[in-house]
Amino acid sequence: MSVNWIRRADRLKALPPYVFARLDELKARATEQGLDLIDLGMGNPDGCAPQPVINAAITSLSEPQTHGYPPFEGTASFRQSITDWYQKCYSVDLDPSCEVLPLIGSKEGLVHLALAYVNPGDVVLVPSPAYPAHFRGPLIAGGELYPIILSVQQDWLIDLTKISETIAQRAKLIYFNYPNNPTTATAPREFFEEIVNWANHYEVILVHDLCYAELAFDGYQPTSLLEIPGAKKIGVEFHTLSKTYNMAGWRVGFVVGSADIIQGLRTLKTNLDYGIFSAIQTAAQTALQLPDIYIKQVQERYQKRRDFLINGLRKLGWEMTPSKATMYLWVPCPLGMNSTDFAFDVLQKTGIVFTPGNAFGEGGEGYVRISLIANCDRLEEALLRLQQAGICYQQ
Numbered sequence: 416m417s418v419n420w421i422r423r424a425d426r427l428k429a430l431p432p433y434v435f436a437r438l439d440e441l442k443a444r445a446t447e448q449g450l451d452l453i454d455l456g457m458g459n460p461d462g463c464a465p466q467p468v469i470n471a472a473i474t475s476l477s478e479p480q481t482h483g484y485p486p487f488e489g490t491a492s493f494r495q496s497i498t499d500w501y502q503k504c505y506s507v508d509l510d511p512s513c514e515v516l517p518l519i520g521s522k523e524g525l526v527h528l529a530l531a532y533v534n535p536g537d538v539v540l541v542p543s544p545a546y547p548a549h550f551r552g553p554l555i556a557g558g559e560l561y562p563i564i565l566s567v568q569q570d571w572l573i574d575l576t577k578i579s580e581t582i583a584q585r586a587k588l589i590y591f592n593y594p595n596n597p598t599t600a601t602a603p604r605e606f607f608e609e610i611v612n613w614a615n616h617y618e619v620i621l622v623h624d625l626c627y628a629e630l631a632f633d634g635y636q637p638t639s640l641l642e643i644p645g646a647k648k649i650g651v652e653f654h655t656l657s658k659t660y661n662m663a664g665w666r667v668g669f670v671v672g673s674a675d676i677i678q679g680l681r682t683l684k685t686n687l688d689y690g691i692f693s694a695i696q697t698a699a700q701t702a703l704q705l706p707d708i709y710i711k712q713v714q715e716r717y718q719k720r721r722d723f724l725i726n727g728l729r730k731l732g733w734e735m736t737p738s739k740a741t742m743y744l745w746v747p748c749p750l751g752m753n754s755t756d757f758a759f760d761v762l763q764k765t766g767i768v769f770t771p772g773n774a775f776g777e778g779g780e781g782y783v784r785i786s787l788i789a790n791c792d793r794l795e796e797a798l799l800r801l802q803q804a805g806i807c808y809q810q
């Protein structure tokens with residue numbers, strides 16, 4: 416028997432249940448029943464980190480200085496490599512001493528940024544659907560969440576004109592993410608210009624998550640917030656090595672942008688963690704310095720899977736425009752089904768895991784997210800099972 420006086424802090428009560436936990440239960444049950452799962456649910460890349468990255472980590476491991484506490488703010492050479500990478504990709508100059516901060520994965524920084532900037536009751540604007548850390552961070556901080564409901568009619572873009580004057584005046588931060596997880600939407604440069612103007616006018620901190628910076632197809636080049644004049648004064652941008660370099664388990668990312676905003680996050684983190692294991696920073700630096708051909712191969716891999724799956728889904732009744740970026744498809748549920756029912760139905764009948772769109776907030780209802788994290792053979796098997804189970808899209 417447990418005692419009755421152990422009570423969790425209120426801040427945990429503010430958090431909606433993790434849909435992924437329920438999904439995990441169902442996955443475990445399906446596996447017990449002997450179903451061969453095709454898990455397209457998580458945003459977890461299916462390959463190894465590039466060999467030069469692994470080699471750099473191994474070499475670093477044999478050096479004694481690797482094994483001590485790393486510097487709080489990241490190693491000077493990793494920060495310099497981030498600066499060089501940014502200059503190369505976006506022609507933006509960054510000061511490695513104060514406009515760059517390595518993170519233990521970008522999720523860590525996205526959540527801690529809210530703790531560094533949000534007081535209880537402060538309004539935080541977060542699109543819905545969104546990557547869960549974007550709204551869970553502000554909720555943990557006690558912020559008042561104001562969801563901006565996105566829609567297919569507006570190409571899943573934030574319509575700033577729909578945010579009321581009162582809310583805009585009260586808002587302290589706005590989180591956004593293009594190319595977007597889960598909707599796969601991309602935003603034109605004009606959108607970034609518009610949001611910088613808006614944020615300047617209403618004095619709102621811009622928090623852009625550019626974790627799919629390189630998973631872009633058909634020659635599309637995503638925009639960095641910091642390319643927009645003035646953005647570096649009022650915004651930060653988060654990046655990760657998890658997706659592009661298959662390094663999700665290594666836990667490494669970084670934030671760039673306003674020195675002022677980053678300083679708050681650094682102060683908080685200095686009190687919480689000791690930064691990233693030096694061997695991982697050395698490896699991450701190697702990743703950022705890989706020749707462009709590596710990125711090209713990654714892009715081709717995902718683009719091939721995207722086209723293969725879109726083609727197969729078309730035969731099952733889904734008409735979809737190929738997304739310009741990310742490692743997902745954002746697929747409408749058959750008419751009359753909500754996202755949880757559809758995802759659970761697919762799992763039970765076929766052993767294929769999709770993520771219900773409502774895991775990303777109410778604005779994701781009516782959709783499922785399919786991750787392109789299996790090779791075309793497995794995707795073909797998935798399509799076959801869907802067909803055999805009679806799962807299709809009817810208007």
Ligand SMILES: *Cc1c(COP(=O)(O)O)cnc(C)c1O
Pocket residue numbers: 458519520521522523546592596624626654655656657658663667668
């Ligand atoms: C995958 C993902 C991240 C990456 O998180 P890490 O903690 O760096 O692994 C961040 N934001 C979005 C939108 C993602 O999809």
